[in-house]
Amino acid sequence: MTSASLSLSRDDRPILIAALFILVILVAGTVYTFARFGSAPLLSPTYLLQQLQIGAFLGIVAAGMMVVILIAQIDLSVPWTLAAAAMMATSIGGPLAIPVGLGIGLLVGLVNGIGVAYLRVPSMIFTLGVNAVMRGLMVAHTGGYAPQTAATDLMRSLAADRTLGIPNALFVWAVVSVLVAVMLQRTALGRYIYAIGNKEAAAYLAGVDTRRVTVICFVICGVAAALAGVLLAGYSTKAYQGMGDAYLLPSIAAVVIGGTNILGGRGRYLGTLIGVVLIVLLNSVLSIMDMPEAGRQVIYGLVIIFMLLVYGRGERVTS
């Protein structure tokens, strides 16, 4: 009983601290803007909603990434899965655009999963290779230029329009969040995922088809990346080379800042949500401050180290 409540608090602490840090960022940013411009844009709902709308793409990628990290793997193919889904969706066009885009993600996830689960190639290297192949396919397909095709109306409205004043992208993010959170907490699959992350051999001996679950996890991650790509293409009205590059490391960082163990088996979806919000707000405060790219990178790295020093420390091997 005590150990159960202890482990609960161990998982909740990162979420609480990350939430507090978001408040710190908001307060510090507001003090800065108030002192410099005499206004507080960070506290206006319009601005916050706009930032969250941009954050929705990262949030969807991070949701998929979290599922893969929970089984102690990683998916480095996200950047070009995202870009490939966006490019294929825009070049197909019409009502089939979104299904084709998501299908690309499913296919890539399937390949990743088979390579990792059945061939037992370390995910770090296999997904890296798949990323290179996807990049090669897309470069060959587009000739290395930004494709001239445009996003369909449905993609644009899902990503850029608003319903009742709230960006549609936020609704999509919310649906993905609910699906992943329910899957992790309320279904057998979710239990299997945590079990595999803790000890794959034990999960296997307990009768879990660990290889199939691994494939499913990679498929979820691939589809999430593809969905983000389709939405991002809708938001910027077209697909472009390298559109996914800015999503790989931030999505891993968001998952880890949210308290998910990079070695798998532990972490809550709420944490990932908070981690995404933290990174998005940090980015927007830094851009309000006119911080050059150099300073951004340094602060970005220091924040990750700081957050992990506060709550992400591993156990000593000596204990």
Added chain:
Amino acid sequence: MRQRRLALGPSMLDDVAIRVRQNVGIVTAVLLFCVLYVLYNLAHPKGFSSAVLVQNGDEIFALAMLAMAQTVPVLASGLDLSVGAVMTMVGCFASYLLTGTAGGAPLHLDIFGLHLSLGTFPGGISGILLGIVVCLAIGALAGLINGCVVVYGRIQPIIATLATGAVYIGIALFLRPTPGGKIDEDLNWALTNSLGDFAATVHIFDDGAASWFAPVAWIPVPFVLLVLIALLVWVPFRRSVLGRAVYAVGSAEGAAYMSGLPIDRAKIAAFTLAGFFAGCGGLFLAIQTSSGNADIPQAGAYTLNSIASVVIGGTSLLGGTGSAIGSIFGAMILRVISFFFRIFDIAPLLQPLFEGLILLAAVSIGALGVLRVRNTLELFR
């Protein structure tokens, strides 16, 4: 007598067989490289020549250093995602410190609107040597910081180096917001050509004309540097207590601790050495391109290629087995594959696709051993 000979023969064969089996990854990598490189030279329009070798050496060196850098933490079952960033940062420092301006180059720092003068960095030969030492020290220091964050911060290496890598890239961007700077021309010429050109530039061995020197004058300097670094840095480290401890930590950290090995120091040493090697790579890249460039995509590509080189070179990502020498061959294989694109005139647009497919094929063939596993439990390690 007959019995003895019988006993001797098989045991020696066994010995060789065991050694080959223990190093099957490295042996495969070396063989693969030899086959590829011979094919490359046969197919090359100009055939085997010193000029081609020099060009190959220049293109291989930086990745080979980064592959060595990546190997050491991987052996200790860590991963260093900051090697590309350290390389880039050291290159940016080099573009300030190795200008070779006679009379020295003034250094200043512009930060938060302040203009700080840091004095003059000495010029001439002594200045260049000092600059090289400082650059390598910066690389090692970056690695040391990585090691301390991992060991004392108790943060997983992959995520800790992801974060420190962002910091190092930030510093590089701060130093070189746009590509620029300058490297002493003589230094560039001496290090990126053959030994003969090196001797002529630094005026030794009768400017490289000494008769005993002629048979080796065609060897490219990058290869000599690579061999020197491997023999003078990697081999002694591999044989030291710390080096053995790195392997021990990678195969079973708990057991290594119980055996009284200095596991903390071993991990810090592994990351520091990684920083040093990455610094060597960055230094050479800056010298070769005669400029400093805080290129983020390039840093990322080098980091990822270093991991690929390590795997192709026969080092297990789980740690404990492998060698930096194998990784050098892994890096050379990756580079030779891209040389092939040039001579077979494959459309540049298709090159990334082939690179990816070859990488996937290589790791998948290496993974076919799973088909022989009788007990599924053996898979979960």
